[in-house]
Amino acid sequence: MSQPRIETLGLEEWEQALPSSGVEVFHTSAVLAAIDEHFDGEMHLFGVFKGQEPVALFPTFVRKNPLGRAVVSPPPSMAIPYIGPIMMPNSPKQSTYESVNRKFADLVLEELGVRDKRTFVRVLCSPSYLDPRPFEWTGFAVKPSFTYRLDLSGQSPDEVQSQFSSSLRREIRQAKELDISISNEGIDGARTVYDDVASRYDEQDEPFGMPWAFVEALVRNLGDRCRVYVARDPDGRYLSGIIVPFSNETAYFWLGGARGEYDGVSINSLLHWRIIEDIVEDDGLESVMEYDLVGANTERLCNYKSKFGGELVPYYVVESTGVGMSLAKRTYQFLSKSSERIAK
DSSP, X not given: OOOOEEEEEOHHHHHHXXXXXXXXXXXXXXXXXXXXXHOSSEEEEEEEEETTEEEEEEEEXXXXXXXXXXXXXXXXXXXXXXXXXXXXXXXXXXXXHHHHHHHHHHHHHHHHTTTSTTEEXXXXXXXXXXXXXXXXXXXXXXXXXXXXXXXXXTOOHHHHHTTSOHHHHHHHHHHHTSOOEEEEOHHHHHHHHHHHHHHHHHHTTOOOOOOHHXXXXXXXXXXXGEEEEEEEOTTOOEEEEEEEEBOSSEEEOOEEOSOOEETTEESHHHHHHHHHHHHHHOGGGTTOOEEEOOOOOOHHHHHHHGGGOOEEEEEEEEEOOSTTHHHHHHHHHHHHHHHHHHHO
């Protein structure tokens, strides 16, 4: 029986190896190409194979500086909530999954040379990666984070809305009564949404390190797998907007919704509702079954996001730990700050 082996893949090979399910939009070659173009470091796309069949995939991003190395997935300052490994063992048995997962972790860690004390590792695994234990057993810290995912499969708009809180339903009704237009504005709308978010961060004296060129590349590369929902008042004035990329199965509240009020009514709830309606009713999104609100880790934001009635879904953060990691962690912080400077 052949032993698993690791290979470095090009973007075309990566796209061919991707499974049809269990993949985030951030795993696609369209998004990875945008990252690679605007990340100041090296992208390494690893595939683990048994024979000719891929059994695991893992995109990583490496940045070196005088302090050491940072190996991350995803890179910081690009607002990507998770990427991490994709597991696709060629058997449904739990024992096979665990065996492939352990071998995958060993091969990747060996290939990257991450046991060096000057190398800092941080991986935000996608919700579909269910077993980070091999990393914990190798000495990494593993902790859960959370997101909300709203299941929309086989439901009518009324059935979906029945899961919302009464206050959210009321906000949507009030916004519907106003003369507000919501449309898909493509790349021009994406720039407006980006500028609005950057302005909001600036007002709050918080860094916003994501470069517009990356957002532009992501939206263009995804094509009809990304929509930019923009709300405007009767005079055409911008109120709010959300950039929504799609995988085969999931829509993501990725960027936007920084603010939005008109005539004393929140506009963002209406924007989310329009997105959800499209997922449920638009034949072009027939395969999309859920809406990811992207994040359930900030109490203030959870007070709002929980009103949609989505499922609280865990995902895992894998990070270097132990004595001697303080210097290596500064490498990661240096990388984040460098990205912030690029954005300005």
